[in-house]
Amino acid sequence: MDSGKRGEKMVCRFCGEEIPADATACPVCGSDEKTGWSEQCCLDGAELPLDDDEYQELVAQEFGAPKRASPFRWWHALAGAVVLGLALWGLLSTLF
Numbered sequence: 001m002d003s004g005k006r007g008e009k010m011v012c013r014f015c016g017e018e019i020p021a022d023a024t025a026c027p028v029c030g031s032d033e034k035t036g037w038s039e040q041c042c043l044d045g046a047e048l049p050l051d052d053d054e055y056q057e058l059v060a061q062e063f064g065a066p067k068r069a070s071p072f073r074w075w076h077a078l079a080g081a082v083v084l085g086l087a088l089w090g091l092l093s094t095l096f
Helices: 039-043 052-063 071-095
Strands: 009-011 018-020
Touching: none
Parallel strands: none
Antiparallel strands: 009 018
């Protein structure tokens, strides 16, 4: 990278951070004039995308296992509907 006037800024072409124009190395990614402003600098901490199994494992670690709906909720809804239906039938049968 070309040296510039004191106080001027430029952008590191590998990590994109603004650095002094006369810098001999990027303080963020470590690229410098000796390594030719290394392209490897930005890959050190990069992670490759996860496959589906690894993603599901990560989600389980972060948020816990998915909770399954309790089967009792369906029974409660069904019982409530039956009771409501019987009450309505009883009310209608007394009116007619």
